[in-house]
Amino acid sequence: MTDLLWLVIALPLFGATINLLFGKRIGEPISGWLGLGFVGLAWAIAVPATLSLVSGSAHPETIYLFSWIPAVGADIAILWDPLAALMTMIVTGIGSLIHLYSIGYMRGDERYPRYFAFLNLFIASMMMLVLAANYAMMFIGWELVGLCSYLLISFWFTKPSAAAAGKKAFIVNRIGDWGFLVALMIVFASFGTFDFGAIFASGPTVITVGTATAITLLLFVGAVGKSAQIPLYIWLPDAMEGPTPVSALIHAATMVTAGVFMIARSAVLFEMAPVTGAVVAIVGTATALLAALIAIAQTDIKKVLAYSTISQLGYMVLGVGVGAYTAGVFHLTTHAFFKALLFLGAGSVIHAMADEQDMRNMGGLAKKMPITFITMGAAWLAISGMFPFSGFWSKDEILGATFARGGGFVVLWLIGLLVALLTAFYMTRLFVMTFMGKARWSEDVHPHESPASMTIPLVVLGFFTVSAGFVNTPVRLAFEHFLETSFEGVPHIEGLSFGLFSALAGVTLVVATAGIVWGWHKYSRAELPAEDGTFWQRSRAAFGVDDFYGRTIVAPGRKASEWAAETMDTKVLDGTAHGVGSGIRGLGDVLARFQTGQVRGYAGGVAVAGVVLIVVFLVVGGGI
Amino acid sequence: MTITITWFLLLAAALFSIGVAGVLIRRNALVMFMSIELMLNAVNLTFVAVSNELGLIEGQVAALFVMVVAAAEVTIGLAIIVAVFRTRSSANVDELAEMKG
Numbered sequence: 264m265t266d267l268l269w270l271v272i273a274l275p276l277f278g279a280t281i282n283l284l285f286g287k288r289i290g291e292p293i294s295g296w297l298g299l300g301f302v303g304l305a306w307a308i309a310v311p312a313t314l315s316l317v318s319g320s321a322h323p324e325t326i327y328l329f330s331w332i333p334a335v336g337a338d339i340a341i342l343w344d345p346l347a348a349l350m351t352m353i354v355t356g357i358g359s360l361i362h363l364y365s366i367g368y369m370r371g372d373e374r375y376p377r378y379f380a381f382l383n384l385f386i387a388s389m390m391m392l393v394l395a396a397n398y399a400m401m402f403i404g405w406e407l408v409g410l411c412s413y414l415l416i417s418f419w420f421t422k423p424s425a426a427a428a429g430k431k432a433f434i435v436n437r438i439g440d441w442g443f444l445v446a447l448m449i450v451f452a453s454f455g456t457f458d459f460g461a462i463f464a465s466g467p468t469v470i471t472v473g474t475a476t477a478i479t480l481l482l483f484v485g486a487v488g489k490s491a492q493i494p495l496y497i498w499l500p501d502a503m504e505g506p507t508p509v510s511a512l513i514h515a516a517t518m519v520t521a522g523v524f525m526i527a528r529s530a531v532l533f534e535m536a537p538v539t540g541a542v543v544a545i546v547g548t549a550t551a552l553l554a555a556l557i558a559i560a561q562t563d564i565k566k567v568l569a570y571s572t573i574s575q576l577g578y579m580v581l582g583v584g585v586g587a588y589t590a591g592v593f594h595l596t597t598h599a600f601f602k603a604l605l606f607l608g609a610g611s612v613i614h615a616m617a618d619e620q621d622m623r624n625m626g627g628l629a630k631k632m633p634i635t636f637i638t639m640g641a642a643w644l645a646i647s648g649m650f651p652f653s654g655f656w657s658k659d660e661i662l663g664a665t666f667a668r669g670g671g672f673v674v675l676w677l678i679g680l681l682v683a684l685l686t687a688f689y690m691t692r693l694f695v696m697t698f699m700g701k702a703r704w705s706e707d708v709h710p711h712e713s714p715a716s717m718t719i720p721l722v723v724l725g726f727f728t729v730s731a732g733f734v735n736t737p738v739r740l741a742f743e744h745f746l747e748t749s750f751e752g753v754p755h756i757e758g759l760s761f762g763l764f765s766a767l768a769g770v771t772l773v774v775a776t777a778g779i780v781w782g783w784h785k786y787s788r789a790e791l792p793a794e795d796g797t798f799w800q801r802s803r804a805a806f807g808v809d810d811f812y813g814r815t816i817v818a819p820g821r822k823a824s825e826w827a828a829e830t831m832d833t834k835v836l837d838g839t840a841h842g843v844g845s846g847i848r849g850l851g852d853v854l855a856r857f858q859t860g861q862v863r864g865y866a867g868g869v870a871v872a873g874v875v876l877i878v879v880f881l882v883v884g885g886g887i
Numbered sequence: 888m889t890i891t892i893t894w895f896l897l898l899a900a901a902l903f904s905i906g907v908a909g910v911l912i913r914r915n916a917l918v919m920f921m922s923i924e925l926m927l928n929a930v931n932l933t934f935v936a937v938s939n940e941l942g943l944i945e946g947q948v949a950a951l952f953v954m955v956v957a958a959a960e961v962t963i964g965l966a967i968i969v970a971v972f973r974t975r976s977s978a979n980v981d982e983l984a985e986m987k988g
Contacts, residue, residue, distance in 0.1 A: 858987060859987055860984030860986040861980075861981065861984055862919075862983065863911060863914070866910045866911055870910075
């Protein structure tokens with residue numbers, strides 16, 4: 264069954280090619296269905312291979328496809344293990360649903376086929392990233408998803424803000440990619456190969472702790488860029504300029520989790536470097552807190568979700584930072600479902616409100632769009648960490664693992680709890696402002712439930728949002744067991760006792776409930792609260808981080824460019840070129856005087872030169 | 888009195904010097920041309936004399952070769968001079984200084 268796995272990458276790539284070349288001729292909506300078909304087929308191919316891994320009838324294997332750069336041990340090969348299978352299911356499964364959703368959402372767009380070409384290309388790139396059997400191939404996928412992200416953020420490039428957001432995402436990601444690339448160079452210098460199997464098998468014996476720390480810190484720089492952590496998170500809120508299904512698929516469910524996936528994949532190396540682990544955990548916690556504080560005051564529904572994505576990514580990073588790789592990947596999985604659902608629900612709302620994104624102009628939509636209301640309600644409870652929704656289990660596992668590390672990590676656990684409170688609060692704020700209370704939209708807007716192609720994905724995602732958590736509960740650790748073979752050689756974290764775990768879960772549950780009650784109480788009044796305190800204003804302005812970067816990095820960068828363009832280019836470079844030119848011209852003027860045009864003069868020169876030569880030869884030859 | 892190679896070489900040197908002087912001094916292109924021919928033939932004389940002295944055939948080959956080249960050169964050179972004379976009614980090389988830099 265694994266023989267066909269290469270098609271999981273090839274089919275979406277083929278779909279992208281067809282839509283790129285013939286999209287205009289195929290037209291709407293066939294090109295959309297075509298895109299969905301290729302991704303769905305990829306999913307269908309991966310399902311049996313995944314099931315046989317789940318049932319235990321098949322073992323992880325590396326499927327060799329063809330040789331790429333033999334000198335560095337970089338083949339095009341697929342590492343098919345539980346972690347890869349899980350990511351394949353998430354990417355192709357949610358990817359298919361979002362293709363289906365997009366068929367309705369993008370209706371009437373001028374560049375409809377192009378959109379599906381990019382979306383298919385993204386699926387192919389992401390599959391390349393997660394199925395890679397070596398760092399080189401992973402890096403190619405890593406870069407390609409960045410490209411797709413850029414293409415799709417600035418899909419509506421005639422809008423200047425969208426074009427700028429695409430550029431910002433691409434450039435900020437380049438900083439992270441730099442770290443990843445340097446890490447790969449050190450990996451190759453230390454191991455002489457990029458192959459995962461060889462590196463992870465020989466890891467602890469070949470490199471020192473110092474080298475491992477360098478490699479993992481640089482890998483983490485890559486993850487910081489891709490997974491939007493402090494200080495490189497600033498691109499993700501702007502990425503919301505793209506179409507909403509893109510935000511759901513790329514900037515919430517899949518691509519931004521690539522950093523977490525990469526850390527989990529490199530778990531053996533990260534385990535060797537405890538310093539990196541602490542850095543990762545602290546950065547993750549700080550990101551979770553900062554993003555939650557910003558999310559509170561946003562009024563744009565997509566901005567709230569964007570910051571909440573950053574915050575949840577912070578949780579995942581905290582999870583892998585404390586060595587709870589399974590917990591991090593588990594939260595990645597449940598988050599993929601409920602955050603995709605939240606974005607698609609938000610898209611449905613925006614669609615219904617005729618492109619209105621400001622929550623202050625919504626309210627009372629529950630009756631108008633019941634399916635969106637119910638499914639988003641499930642996602643709201645899941646991300647808030649309500650029992651028994653999926654977010655409760657995964658978030659709790661990360662917090663539990665952090666607490667279990669003891670020492671300074673208890674502080675991180677406390678901050679994590681605070682973030683849980685804030686999360687419940689701002690998600691309740693979003694939910695109530697959108698669906699509850701009285702309608703605040705103007706007379707000429709007529710909200711309506713979205714078409715079936717948009718509500719079906721909502722319902723499917725809603726089902727998983729409710730149920731996905733049950734695959735890994737303290738009484739039944741099926742998910743952890745499934746992933747075990749992917750984390751071979753990684754020390755297993757001792758689980759908390761059931762009693763302690765329950766107590767901690769109780770604490771988080773109380774905190775989450777408090778957040779919900781607080782939010783509900785504050786926002787379900789007839790009038791919206793003013794939100795004009797100092798904290799609210801600062802939070803709404805995202806604490807001025809963008810301005811700060813603008814002043815400290817962008818402005819000097821612009822100055823340097825201007826200097827290069829005006830002083831360096833016009834004076835130094837052009838000056839050199841002009842100087843050489845006029846020097847040669849002067850030399851030519853001097854030499855031109857010898858060209859008299861007098862034939863007899865030339866002949867005299869030849870005669871004199873001949874005499875001189877004869878004399879020289881006679882002298883040198885010793886004739887005189 | 889035997890005529891040794893020295894005589895031939897002295898004669899050739901004299902002829903060559905006359906040729907050089909002609910090229911440098913005379914202004915008429917046709918005369919300059921004749922002087923060049925004189926130089927060529929002085930060289931030919933040297934070739935043949937030395938060839939005979941050393942018993943080598945190469946010198947005579949070179950002399951024949953020079954004659955062939957000189958014949959070709961005369962043809963083209965005279966053609967140019969005729970063309971120049973037709974356009975300017977003069978063969979004075981001092982007036983032909985259009986190529987001054």
